[in-house]
Amino acid sequence: MVDDSSPEPTPRALVSACLMGKACRYDGGHNRDQALESELAQEGLTPVPFCPEEHGGLTTPRPAAWIERDGAAAVLDGTSGLSTGDGTDVTAEFLAGAEGALELCKKEGITRAFLKERSPSCGVATTHVDGAAVSGPGVTAALLGRNGVKCTGVEGRRNDT
Numbered sequence: 001m002v003d004d005s006s007p008e009p010t011p012r013a014l015v016s017a018c019l020m021g022k023a024c025r026y027d028g029g030h031n032r033d034q035a036l037e038s039e040l041a042q043e044g045l046t047p048v049p050f051c052p053e054e055h056g057g058l059t060t061p062r063p064a065a066w067i068e069r070d071g072a073a074a075v076l077d078g079t080s081g082l083s084t085g086d087g088t089d090v091t092a093e094f095l096a097g098a099e100g101a102l103e104l105c106k107k108e109g110i111t112r113a114f115l116k117e118r119s120p121s122c123g124v125a126t127t128h129v130d131g132a133a134v135s136g137p138g139v140t141a142a143l144l145g146r147n148g149v150k151c152t153g154v155e156g157r158r159n160d161t
Contacts, residue, residue: 052097
């Protein structure tokens with residue numbers, strides 16, 4: 001006889017690590033979002049914190065970076081890149097971070113992501129292209145979206161009170 005009494009695993013969601021309070025932003029800070037933490041708990045989702053930029057090999061703190069032109073789709077397609085203010089090419093690190101996020105989602109069966117808005121990695125509706133905030137996703141959000149992960153942008157730093 002098979003024991004069917006084991007509980008269903010708790011659904012998991014990928015979450016930008018900075019939104020969970022990890023000091024991994026480019027400037028060494030975080031964007032802890034207590035309201036998001038409460039929302040995830042109410043939905044029965046276990047957060048899986050992930051920082052694509054650190055996963056890709058960038059240090060914290062690090063120089064701010066942005067997509068050079070044409071948006072995240074062009075980066076994924078190999079026709080654009082990312083650079084810092086001093087011109088350092090960080091395309092490989094951003095792509096490695098995005099691929100790491102996708103690999104984690106596939107491995108863990110994650111179909112939802114809550115990502116830091118305005119990030120060149122995690123932005124969902126807004127990212128940075130050529131140093132300015134523009135409409136469109138960051139590299140990680142674009143790759144996850146191409147692969148069926150539902151991404152929700154979160155600005156960060158909201159409190160429960």
